[in-house]
Amino acid sequence: MAGLRAGGALAVDSAMSRVLGRSEDDPQSEFARREAQRFAEELGRLKGTYVKIGQMLALFGEHFLPPVLVDALRDLSDATEPLHWDALESFVRGSLGPVFDELEIDPEAIAAASLAQVHLAKIRDTGEWICIKVQYPGLAQMIDSDFDAVVKMLVLARWVKSGRDLDSWMQSLRTHLHNEIDYQREARLTREMGARVAGLELDGVRYHVPELYPRYCSGEVLAMEYIEGYSVIDADVAGLSQARRNALARAMLELFFYELYDWGVLQTDPNFGNYLLRLDDRRKKHAHDELALLDFGSVLDCSEDFLYHLRHTIAASQREDVPAIVDGLIGLGCLQPDASEEGRKMFADFCLHLLEPLRPVDKLPAEYLNERGEYCWGRSRLMKRAGKQAAASAASRHFTPPSRDFALIARKLTGVFNFIAVLDAQFNACDMIEAHVAAWQEREQRGKRP
DSSP states (O other): OHHHHHHHHHHHHHHHHHHHTOOTTOTTOHHHHHHHHHHHHHHHHHOTHHHHHHHHHHHHGGGTSOHHHHHHHTTOOSOOOOOOHHHHHHHHHHHHGGGGGGEEEOSSOSEEOSSEEEEEEEETTTOOEEEEEEEOTTHHHHHHHHHHHHHHHHHHTTSSOOSHHHHHHHHHHHHHHHHHTOHHHHHHHHHHHHHHHTTOEETTEEEEOOOBOGGGOOSSEEEEEOOOOBOTTOHHHHTSOHHHHHHHHHHHHHHHHIIIIIIOEEEOOOOGGGEEEEOSOTTOSSOOOEEEEOOOSSEEEOOHHHHHHHHHHHHHHHHTOHHHHHHHHHHTTSSOTTOOHHHHHHHHHHHHHHTGGGSOGGGSOGGGBOTTSOBBHHHHTHHHHHHHHHHHHHTSTTOOOOOHHHHHHHHHHHHHHHHHHHTTOBOOOHHHHHHHHHHHHHHHHHTOOO
């Protein structure tokens, strides 16, 4: 019904646009904005996987959806009312089996989202508190049918046209969501990441991955260490010394470089809620803080071919080698081999713009440097500037929708840079990236992969 209603309204809007001499996708169209809002509200009303699908469309839909719809979908909130424990208790008992009685589970959820909710639980024998993430009942069985319903809504509403490109993107999103509810996969990735970051430290900041409690894990329940900490947007974090905020920001950026250059596995959901800061005495100028990594449901295990082209593109951007950047983008599927010179320049310019903070100090824009010549991540408003350039690129006839993997990496990089900007960090990152690039190039020359 939502699809048919929106489709009818948009057909009228299209006719009116032609009469008034406007483009059919005129962003000022009141019809389009109203129907986009109705469409998003309908997904919100349906809740559950529909909300999650809408959020994914908001994140990646700019590659194949009208901007007015993407804007409306961004208003979908992931925060939902938790299910009452009475509606979950038998499901969790059935999932955990006999060990369910070893836990005293607080019936009040401490967090709830579109796919799961989190409860505190006490292990009766030890008195230790842990947290359990409970997937909503029947979710795995509903994903495919819900995806099909959303695609039908999009087509009926004339937001998209059926075709190979749409089918490819939707299949990618479907696979991505199936991965997010695969708790056995998430448990494995959590253990692997914990092993990778053990012992790593940068500028006094350590990394921490919550310990899993396999005895209380199942296909629908994840049990892990309960961690207390601060969100990056917390006022107490903003009150830390500049040196400590810089150290936390550098630790986040270094983690991205490790994922890209050393491990080949990237956590692609940089939502602020997926990180906690465990702080030392907040009055100290320098301290031993900790960056806690909480969620590994959205992890991309990159192919060697994809990683090579991505690393190659970043290294070429550091050298401002436009032909090499273009080669990398073609390898990533973001440019066709027969792309025009205008198209090649447009995409290369975007890469150079997005990677601005990684440049050598003499190549950084002077207006974004402090008196010590350090890049001011918050002042630069890089993501806003890059977003405008991306929108202009997407509107160009030279635009080629990128692969899902590249879109996920772009999402990751955007999240990392936003995290650093929120900390209002001030530091230069050229030496950090150059060290990783040099180590990678040396491995390539030896014919060894990380």
